[in-house]
Amino acid sequence: MEFDLKTIEALAPDQASLSAASKLTKRTNWPRLEKHEQQALIWGECQGSGSNPYRVVVDTGDHGYKCTCPSRKFPCKHTLALMWIAATAPASFAAANTTPEWVNDWLGRRRKTTPQPAQPVPGAEAKRIGEAAQADESTAVEDIAAEERREAAQRKRAESTREAVSAGLDELDQWIADQLRLGLSGFVDASSDRCRRIAARLVDMKAAALAGRIDEIPSRLMGLRSEERSDAAIRELGKLVLLAKAWRAAPDDPELKRLVSTSEPREQVLSSPDARQVESLWEVLGEKIESRRDGLVSHSTWLLDLKSATPQFALLLDFFPASAGRRSNAFAPGDRFNARLVFYPSRMPLRALVAERTGEVAPGAWPDFAFGTAKDPLATHASHQDAAPWIADCPLMLPPGAILLDDRGTAWWQAEDEPQGIALPIAGAVDQTLLGLDLAATAALWNGARLELLAAQSEFGRLDLA
Amino acid sequence: MRDCWITGGATFDLAPAGWKAIAGGASPDEQERRLLAIAAQALDVALRPAAPTTLKRRPPLPRLVLPILPARFRPLLRAALKHVADARRKTRVAALVASRGFVLHPMDWMPSDQTCPDVYAPWVDWQASVDGERHAPREKLTAENWDEFYPAARRLALADMRRTDPTSARMLIEAKASGEPAEVRLALVELMRFGLSAEDAPFLKSLSADRSGKVRELAGRLLARLGEHVRPSDGGPDDPVAELAAFITEGRSGFIRRRTIYTPAKLKSQAQEQRRAELFEICNLVDLIERFNTTEAEFIAGWQFGADNKADILIARMVAASGSEAALAQMADTLVAEGGKPALFVLHLMPRLDSRRKRVLIRLILKETTYLGMINLAEGIDADWLEWDDLTNGQALAALRSAAGGKDDAARRGLDDVLETIGFLATATTAAKLIDDMVEAGVPPAAPSLGLLRLNASLAGPGTNT
Numbered sequence: 001m002e003f004d005l006k007t008i009e010a011l012a013p014d015q016a017s018l019s020a021a022s023k024l025t026k027r028t029n030w031p032r033l034e035k036h037e038q039q040a041l042i043w044g045e046c047q048g049s050g051s052n053p054y055r056v057v058v059d060t061g062d063h064g065y066k067c068t069c070p071s072r073k074f075p076c077k078h079t080l081a082l083m084w085i086a087a088t089a090p091a092s093f094a095a096a097n098t099t100p101e102w103v104n105d106w107l108g109r110r111r112k113t114t115p116q117p118a119q120p121v122p123g124a125e126a127k128r129i130g131e132a133a134q135a136d137e138s139t140a141v142e143d144i145a146a147e148e149r150r151e152a153a154q155r156k157r158a159e160s161t162r163e164a165v166s167a168g169l170d171e172l173d174q175w176i177a178d179q180l181r182l183g184l185s186g187f188v189d190a191s192s193d194r195c196r197r198i199a200a201r202l203v204d205m206k207a208a209a210l211a212g213r214i215d216e217i218p219s220r221l222m223g224l225r226s227e228e229r230s231d232a233a234i235r236e237l238g239k240l241v242l243l244a245k246a247w248r249a250a251p252d253d254p255e256l257k258r259l260v261s262t263s264e265p266r267e268q269v270l271s272s273p274d275a276r277q278v279e280s281l282w283e284v285l286g287e288k289i290e291s292r293r294d295g296l297v298s299h300s301t302w303l304l305d306l307k308s309a310t311p312q313f314a315l316l317l318d319f320f321p322a323s324a325g326r327r328s329n330a331f332a333p334g335d336r337f338n339a340r341l342v343f344y345p346s347r348m349p350l351r352a353l354v355a356e357r358t359g360e361v362a363p364g365a366w367p368d369f370a371f372g373t374a375k376d377p378l379a380t381h382a383s384h385q386d387a388a389p390w391i392a393d394c395p396l397m398l399p400p401g402a403i404l405l406d407d408r409g410t411a412w413w414q415a416e417d418e419p420q421g422i423a424l425p426i427a428g429a430v431d432q433t434l435l436g437l438d439l440a441a442t443a444a445l446w447n448g449a450r451l452e453l454l455a456a457q458s459e460f461g462r463l464d465l466a
Numbered sequence: 467m468r469d470c471w472i473t474g475g476a477t478f479d480l481a482p483a484g485w486k487a488i489a490g491g492a493s494p495d496e497q498e499r500r501l502l503a504i505a506a507q508a509l510d511v512a513l514r515p516a517a518p519t520t521l522k523r524r525p526p527l528p529r530l531v532l533p534i535l536p537a538r539f540r541p542l543l544r545a546a547l548k549h550v551a552d553a554r555r556k557t558r559v560a561a562l563v564a565s566r567g568f569v570l571h572p573m574d575w576m577p578s579d580q581t582c583p584d585v586y587a588p589w590v591d592w593q594a595s596v597d598g599e600r601h602a603p604r605e606k607l608t609a610e611n612w613d614e615f616y617p618a619a620r621r622l623a624l625a626d627m628r629r630t631d632p633t634s635a636r637m638l639i640e641a642k643a644s645g646e647p648a649e650v651r652l653a654l655v656e657l658m659r660f661g662l663s664a665e666d667a668p669f670l671k672s673l674s675a676d677r678s679g680k681v682r683e684l685a686g687r688l689l690a691r692l693g694e695h696v697r698p699s700d701g702g703p704d705d706p707v708a709e710l711a712a713f714i715t716e717g718r719s720g721f722i723r724r725r726t727i728y729t730p731a732k733l734k735s736q737a738q739e740q741r742r743a744e745l746f747e748i749c750n751l752v753d754l755i756e757r758f759n760t761t762e763a764e765f766i767a768g769w770q771f772g773a774d775n776k777a778d779i780l781i782a783r784m785v786a787a788s789g790s791e792a793a794l795a796q797m798a799d800t801l802v803a804e805g806g807k808p809a810l811f812v813l814h815l816m817p818r819l820d821s822r823r824k825r826v827l828i829r830l831i832l833k834e835t836t837y838l839g840m841i842n843l844a845e846g847i848d849a850d851w852l853e854w855d856d857l858t859n860g861q862a863l864a865a866l867r868s869a870a871g872g873k874d875d876a877a878r879r880g881l882d883d884v885l886e887t888i889g890f891l892a893t894a895t896t897a898a899k900l901i902d903d904m905v906e907a908g909v910p911p912a913a914p915s916l917g918l919l920r921l922n923a924s925l926a927g928p929g930t931n932t
Contacts (some may be wrong), residue, residue: 180474234468436524
């Protein structure tokens, strides 16, 4: 390890970064810390504020670094924390013989530079590692009266948010009634403008999550054939009515609050007694990265519980600004790891956080899931809808089947023992090779109109389909 | 109700009684919203997509003779495939893996044409199949079951038959070729090169009346390889062989043992050079040597290599196209013995050279070092034979090290290509040693250019099959 604290001070962009980094130097923040001495590399995974851990790698030779977080500070607090641990507790790093694929990717892309002595940047002379620790201590002192004042202010803010959201939902109700009066045909054609307008109003009325959902309606409609769009519009708007009614009935329900206004902070989920915790072996099924109209990129990582007798899924969901650029993925499809997941409290818990990761496992086949005797591949979807009718995407594990083509070249999934039975249309084009494979089990998302394939098992092993 | 909503208006009166009971007792707008919510839920839970009756299933992708590459090698394979530029080089990756006893996963790579390793023929045919009615049978190809074979399987079966039972194969081609289109006919006649013998001459002569000029020309070249003349030379001024002979000067050399030598005549203009190139293309070696009243062996022995590089290339091409097997071998050995630049003209003979001579050529290129990049042009070579000594015999390794350590971008790009080709040719031990050597010389350990070498090195040892 070739770090000393002076170097880290010099590299830090400002005092705030050092202070933030000091809070991340606890061992518990880092489920993985490894080093490769021949290549002069240290790397680790830091559990940041997102669902996915941030992956950080540092070249101890020339102080080159890379972190998957969206921060615009270079180096970011995660990188500084990794260096800090290397300087103060080098024994924390387990020696590795090989470098992981994501480290190799970075090494392959980067241009090696000659080592530069760390020079303080202008305006950042006052950075002191000692001060970072002091700042931490000073915040530990709490004034009871100030705490009470803060809680009162918080209650007041919550009350005013609730009033604003309630007023926003009244406007939404009126807007939906207007769309029905004017005709859904016109709504489908002008959905982009109309949805944008009501979404902007809802943002003003502090119903940001609902606004984000409405903003995505036009693209969901346009992904369908024209003759399907009216039904889809009925479904989308009807679900909004249901969600608004449910929120009015229970405005403090955490799931409904999350879907209408904002998500609770990560710490609140982790400490919630209502949050379901599952310690198991998980496989990354696939990822969905979508740019949204509100300027955010949503990054969904779907996981499958390999120890459950029936298919159980988890969703790690992160949002980051599109302007932060492309982010490296935290997981690769097919990765397996033991972890304790904490699910956001909801009727059908799906969204989760990784609370603890204990190690990676070699890939293999999925367990034989009990698909049940029900002939309906959408039975899981129907039970999700019964419990929480506002859910848009439902993960499914489909029984043995295959992908077929219709006359227009659209791909459909169909169960193997039911050539005349239900077939589900697949979103987008599929790889032609897939048409010749028997799928023993297929993990996919059903949105009420289209199936989005995530992964499958076949006689050729695992297939990445996301 | 749907139609009413599409055009706009109230639907309450049209709703089923049960729905009315739930939705009634509110303002007209609220009634419509309630009905919309019920309809949305009904669409999601009660209705299923209507599957078209015309769904078509592709025949299952056939299993290949070799096992699929184990999952743990797939990240390395994908990295190697991602880095290589074109389909030809991707095919080379597949050939390397096939040489180690595995085939690629169909979702990683599918053969795009018939230049892939033979083991993939069932997949080539599967891709070519459109209606799924026919299948590629495994029994011996005969005139009766000719139509039951897909073109790739037929070609493969005929090539095999030409090696083991050339007479039957010829009779089959003779019987069936005339009914095929020109392109297929050309491919079938091209197979006659395997096990070509004097017995094939009558059939090849009969092709002089073929409708396709390309088939006539190919048959002529094959006949020429057997020492047969396609058309008698009239020796007149319009005879191309006579015209070509005029570009070659016959002379005598040696004091004690006089022998005949053939030197390319000095050309005076670009037009002459162009004409000479055309004549070398259209004339056959057998006609040219008859013109000089000599034999193939004497003509090649007497050719003055080094006097005119362009003429040397033309004569090498002519031998490759219409020379006998003996002439080809003599030409290759003579060029290699000449050394220097002419030795590399053996590249033009490459498609017809046997494996041993191809290897000699590659070793020569590596030893000469000056034209190291030429190994990228080598085609149809076996994978998995290049030993460490082949790199250290000459200056090849030193040249690679110097390019790796240098700052010249063009040299680095050239190095990338050469490393990729060596990644295909090398044995696993050589590949592993070369990676270490290149990393020491300055290539980043995770450089994409080392991708194929890494895959090669990993596919070795007793653990590969587990």
